[in-house]
Amino acid sequence: MSSKILMKGNEAIAESAIRAGCxxxxxxxITPQTEVLEYMARRMPQLGRVFLQAESELAAINMLYGxxxxxxxxxxxxxxxxxxxxxxxxxxxxxxxxxxVVVNVMRGGPGLGxxxxxxxxxxxxxxxxxxxxxxxxxxxxxTIQELVDHVGLAFDLADEYRQVxxxxxxxxxxxxxxxxxxxxxxxLRPPPAWALTGAKGRPKNIITSLYLNAxxxxxxxxxxxxxxxxxxxxxxxxxxxxxxxxxxxxxxxxTAARIARTAIRRAREAGIRVGLFRPITVxxxxxxxxxxxxxxxxxxxxxxxxxxxMLEDVRMATCCRVPIRFFGKxxxxxxxxxxxxxxxxxxxQGKPALVAQEGA
Amino acid sequence: xxxxEKQERIVFSRPxxxxxxxxxxxxxxxxxxxxxxxAEAIDELGIQDRTIGxxxxxxxxxAYHYFDVDFAEAAHxxxxxxxxxxxxxQPDKIVFTYQGDGDLAAIGTNEIIHAVNRGxxxxxxxxxxxxxxxxxxxxxxxxxxxxxxxxxxFGRDVRAAGYPLRVCELMxxxxxxxxxxxxxxxxxxxxxxxxxxIITAFKVxxxxxxxxxxxxxxxxxxxxxxxxxxxxxxxxxxxxxYYPLGDFKVAEGVENL
Amino acid sequence: xxxxxxxxxxxxxxxLFAGQLLxxxxxxxxxxxSWIPSYGPEMRGGTAHCTVIISxxxxxxxxxxxxxxxxxxxxxxxxKYEPLVKPGGFLIVNSSLVRQKSxxxxxxxxxxxxxxxxxxxxxxxxxxxxxxxxxxxxxxxVKLESVxxxxxEHVPEQRRHIIEPNKRALLAGHRIAQExxxxxx
Numbered sequence: 001m002s003s004k005i006l007m008k009g010n011e012a013i014a015e016s017a018i019r020a021g022c023x024x025x026x027x028x029x030i031t032p033q034t035e036v037l038e039y040m041a042r043r044m045p046q047l048g049r050v051f052l053q054a055e056s057e058l059a060a061i062n063m064l065y066g067x068x069x070x071x072x073x074x075x076x077x078x079x080x081x082x083x084x085x086x087x088x089x090x091x092x093x094x095x096x097x098x099x100x101v102v103v104n105v106m107r108g109g110p111g112l113g114x115x116x117x118x119x120x121x122x123x124x125x126x127x128x129x130x131x132x133x134x135x136x137x138x139x140x141x142x143t144i145q146e147l148v149d150h151v152g153l154a155f156d157l158a159d160e161y162r163q164v165x166x167x168x169x170x171x172x173x174x175x176x177x178x179x180x181x182x183x184x185x186x187x188l189r190p191p192p193a194w195a196l197t198g199a200k201g202r203p204k205n206i207i208t209s210l211y212l213n214a215x216x217x218x219x220x221x222x223x224x225x226x227x228x229x230x231x232x233x234x235x236x237x238x239x240x241x242x243x244x245x246x247x248x249x250x251x252x253x254x255t256a257a258r259i260a261r262t263a264i265r266r267a268r269e270a271g272i273r274v275g276l277f278r279p280i281t282v283x284x285x286x287x288x289x290x291x292x293x294x295x296x297x298x299x300x301x302x303x304x305x306x307x308x309x310m311l312e313d314v315r316m317a318t319c320c321r322v323p324i325r326f327f328g329k330x331x332x333x334x335x336x337x338x339x340x341x342x343x344x345x346x347x348x349q350g351k352p353a354l355v356a357q358e359g360a
Numbered sequence: 361x362x363x364x365e366k367q368e369r370i371v372f373s374r375p376x377x378x379x380x381x382x383x384x385x386x387x388x389x390x391x392x393x394x395x396x397x398x399a400e401a402i403d404e405l406g407i408q409d410r411t412i413g414x415x416x417x418x419x420x421x422x423a424y425h426y427f428d429v430d431f432a433e434a435a436h437x438x439x440x441x442x443x444x445x446x447x448x449x450q451p452d453k454i455v456f457t458y459q460g461d462g463d464l465a466a467i468g469t470n471e472i473i474h475a476v477n478r479g480x481x482x483x484x485x486x487x488x489x490x491x492x493x494x495x496x497x498x499x500x501x502x503x504x505x506x507x508x509x510x511x512x513x514f515g516r517d518v519r520a521a522g523y524p525l526r527v528c529e530l531m532x533x534x535x536x537x538x539x540x541x542x543x544x545x546x547x548x549x550x551x552x553x554x555x556x557x558i559i560t561a562f563k564v565x566x567x568x569x570x571x572x573x574x575x576x577x578x579x580x581x582x583x584x585x586x587x588x589x590x591x592x593x594x595x596x597x598x599x600x601x602y603y604p605l606g607d608f609k610v611a612e613g614v615e616n617l
Numbered sequence: 618x619x620x621x622x623x624x625x626x627x628x629x630x631x632x633l634f635a636g637q638l639l640x641x642x643x644x645x646x647x648x649x650x651s652w653i654p655s656y657g658p659e660m661r662g663g664t665a666h667c668t669v670i671i672s673x674x675x676x677x678x679x680x681x682x683x684x685x686x687x688x689x690x691x692x693x694x695x696x697k698y699e700p701l702v703k704p705g706g707f708l709i710v711n712s713s714l715v716r717q718k719s720x721x722x723x724x725x726x727x728x729x730x731x732x733x734x735x736x737x738x739x740x741x742x743x744x745x746x747x748x749x750x751x752x753x754x755x756x757x758x759v760k761l762e763s764v765x766x767x768x769x770e771h772v773p774e775q776r777r778h779i780i781e782p783n784k785r786a787l788l789a790g791h792r793i794a795q796e797x798x799x800x801x802x
Binding site: 023024026050052054055056058059060062063064065066067068069070072074088089092196197198199200201204205206207208209210212 | 408409410411412414415421422424427428429430431432433434435438441442443444445446447448449450453470471474
């Protein structure tokens with residue numbers, strides 16, 4: 001018997017946040033992440049922590065901002081349209097340099113779209129979705145276990161860099177169940193010195209994102225950019241699968257990556273030398289590691305559940321050193337392994353020698 | 361001489377909860393008076409070391425420079441949501457928002473209604489001067505019918521721009537509201553009444569009775585194009601008939617505070 | 618071992634619950650498992666299906682197009698999935714509601730009057746587990762005992778009374794399928 005339990009992705013997000021010491025959760029119902037809210041509604045009051053259903057995502061992100069200013073670990077979760085509403089608040093939080101965690105369980109868009117799994121918020125999440133020069137460290141789990149691990153990690157990274165950290169999932173990860181091993185319940189940490197806890201025995205603290213003096217705002221921006229450089233230097237994460245001898249590299253993250261994995265396994269059975277490069281942090285994007293891969297494979301296949309948003313980062317990383325084929329599904333359509341296999345085979349057919357050699 | 365010095369005593373000084381800073385407010389603006397009254401109330405209640413203020417977007421956006429308490433700066437209209445987050449995780453603290461009419465009654469109407477309706481233990485000081493001051497005098501939700509602003513150059517036409525919003529009357533209908541009053545600061549008597557209301561509002565929060573909101577019918581000499589004295593007279597003649605002073609909600613238990 | 622199962626029916630027929638039990642059973646047997654439902658408006662009264670994968674390998678895609686085993690609880694599910702079952706696979710049909718017959722010769726089809734059997738057990742809502750029992754009777758990729766154990770471990774306290782009829786449903790379905798297997802052989 002394993003110590004693993006079966007959990008739905010959304011519930012795993014919630015339980016992992018609780019175990020990481022999340023003291024306040026604010027959210028608004030939106031499919032396909034509502035189970036996070038429902039789980040928190042049950043569990044947080046039991047633990048004497050704060051749960052509040054906000055009147056909108058706009059309010060939720062600002063409640064999160066308030067709780068984060070008080071120096072507690074706090075989180076919100078939402079899905080794409082709600083995430084759009086949060087952009088203003090996220091920009092303020094980024095500039096104010098308070099730690100917070102936001103989970104986006106992406107769904108099909110644009111507009112009201114639908115509630116099916118999608119990866120079409122990639123650019124919004126990784127390039128700074130709101131106004132101003134900011135970026136947000138974004139973790140892209142591919143399994144429910146990784147969701148659990150990443151939510152915990154997100155709180156740690158948020159504290160370390162005093163930044164908002166995103167966990168990017170989608171309707172499939174939110175809704176599916178997989179076995180997970182949950183971490184131990186962590187102690188709640190005391191509020192940091194900068195927090196707004198009342199100026200008792202110390203000078204007052206101010207948290208603001210307003211700097212009317214341009215050179216002063218430039219200095220704040222430089223400080224932020226320095227944080228991003230540190231994040232880019234220290235926090236790049238990625239994973240590979242069967243990539244050592246690969247002639248074709250599939251590049252995909254999150255749900256698309258796990259589907260690609262199945263296709264890759266089947267392609268290998270057919271003798272095609274193909275492997276997977278999976279960014280785990282989509283900001284910071286693993287440019288250098290992917291550039292190295294570009295130097296030793298003959299072709300790349302980028303698979304996304306979008307029109308090709310990460311594709312731009314792959315192009316930037318590889319500097320046109322390898323031909324890149326793109327396969328994207330939009331509007332909440334989830335690619336099947338068969339679809340990706342067809343793409344891999346199409347690439348491989350350009351190399352009959354390789355297939356023959358493997359077959360021999 | 362020595363005798364005279366002995367008889368000297370301080371009868372007026374800067375409240376401890378105000379910093380020694382020159383404000384950026386225009387001459388004759390009531391913001392300064394309200395800031396001072398809030399600071400005096402904080403001093404008198406002995407809550408300086410556990411009070412957290414939230415500044416809005418608007419003329420009082422820099423209020424955090426003037427109060428000597430912990431302070432956050434909110435996004436436009438979102439102060440009640442931010443205050444909710446701050447207060448919920450530390451219920452022993454005193455949290456107040458300081459908001460203008462554009463901030464509270466236009467872009468932030470949703471947040472204030474729901475924060476009040478939840479009965480959050482928060483205090484809001486709502487400065488209503490019927491105009492957007494910081495952006496240079498545009499129509500506010502509280503701009504009076506016929507009032508000329510830079511975005512109602514022919515006077516506010518209610519058929520096109522709707523009617524001035526009466527915030528206290530609206531908030532008083534909400535079950536979560538414990539104390540909702542409207543005051544002004546156009547003369548010493550009204551200033552004294554305003555201060556009393558500010559103290560009561562804080563006490564309501566300290567007693568955990570629910571939301572407290574004090575509206576201050578205020579002025580904007582600069583954008584109204586008047587001298588400070590004229591602006592106070594304009595309040596009395598034009599604003600108070602539409603925004604009558606008074607207590608709109610005084611929940612059970614507030615009288616005994 | 619690698620089994621890809623789709624269980625499909627009307628919302629309320631318990632397709633998702635049957636899938637979860639199967640997933641728990643696979644987990645208890647030390648396999649890699651995944652469960653994914655259809656979700657959203659189609660959950661509210663329309664058709665509901667879930668996909669369960671139980672494998673010796675880490676699971677990539679939790680969504681599959683062609684199942685190796687399939688349980689159909691109602692006619693629309695039969696129409697949708699009967700053609701998709703992989704050759705060599707298994708199709709368990711709730712013949713109480715599905716009048717159509719499968720013409721396929723490359724798969725094993727077991728017809729089980731699940732609603733009737735559930736009615737005999739005293740609770741028509743256990744038809745889902747009659748069919749799950751039948752699937753494991755004909756294709757024992759997890760043990761029936763593991764499903765029963767999952768039932769006992771994962772039904773919440775206030776619903777303990779449903780365990781017994783569900784257990785009986787599993788056994789009834791299992792027996793019918795084993796009999797039909799003997800008939801086939």
